[in-house]
Amino acid sequence: MFELTESRIAEILFAMENQNDEFALVADADKFSIVSFSQIDFSDSDSSGSKINPENVYSLPKWFSSDGFNLLEEFAEGLSEGPAKSELKAVLANGRGVFKNFKNVVRHHSGLENRFRLFKERKMKARILEWYASLREGWGLEKLESGFLESDLILEDFSFREYDFSTDGNCVLEESGKISDELKEENPGDLGLLFADLWSEKQNQGFEASRGFVCRTLSEEFAGCVLYRVDSRCPTVARESVTLTTCFVNKNYRGLGIARKLVSACVSDLRKSGFSTFFMADALISESFERILTDLGFEKIRSAYVARF
Secondary structure (H helix, E strand, O other): OOOOOHHHHHHHHHHHOOOOOOEEEEEEOOEEEEEEHHHOOOOOEOOOOOEOOHHHEEEOOOOOHHHHHHHHHHHHHOOOOOHHHHHHHHHHHHOOOHHHHHHHHHHHOOOHHHHHHHHHHHHHHHHHHHHHHHHHHHHOOOOOOOOHHHHHHHOOOEEEEEOOHHHHHHHHHHHHHHHHHHHHHHOOOHHHHHHHHHHHHHHOOOOOOOEEEEEEEOOOOEEEEEEEEEOOOOHHHOOOEEEEEEEEEOHHHOOOOHHHHHHHHHHHHHHHOOOOEEEEEOOOOOHHHHHHHHHOOOEEEOOEEEEEO
């Protein structure tokens, strides 16, 4: 039995990526080490002079080259249409030198290498957590909390804090304009213009009076935000209901669970503040964001999503 810490996760990740050997984790009391299976002899003693108990030896989670290739495909597929996505898909279709050529492409595009690193790390850590959860079940321990992955693995690379118009307003406005440009690029012609207009109209409700949360990298680069306004149209519910006005993530950091963390933080804060209803109606909502809302307890009513606390 052992505790899974960030430093131990890093050791396991390093061993998982080694395709030339198979490793095991040896955990006994306060000792923790990762060694090749070929170096383990249960008839001998370990370096401290104690016998190695087979019950303290754990096979590490598997990570085959096929898993690596599937990860590359998933990453490429999640990118917005553009040169980077086209180049990566061409590398994947070629079938020769895929991993090396894939890395060369992501290095060539600004911000993409860091995004891929975080994406890969999160996927591999998820595999480790599945493995660890299975071990805990065998030990008769409680299941891991559903937020363990996000709180321990995302927060180490990003900071989440309350939205402040004086420091975040201009940045949110600028980044919101990039979303409008993306909609035009992804949907050529009149449809893209219509989507961009719908997005811009929604953002024109104003960021100054909004509340919410923003996400930034540890170097203070903007990564995403979720904003809402207090519903003041009906005095009786002004202090009870809020409407989500915007939620988006910079394209360099999508697929890392940031949107889920932002909305989750918002829901938690609103519940603690005594609000009773969180409402969202958006014609441009994506399927992935729909899943986030559903997972966080939102109910779909017609084309709107409502969370009641």
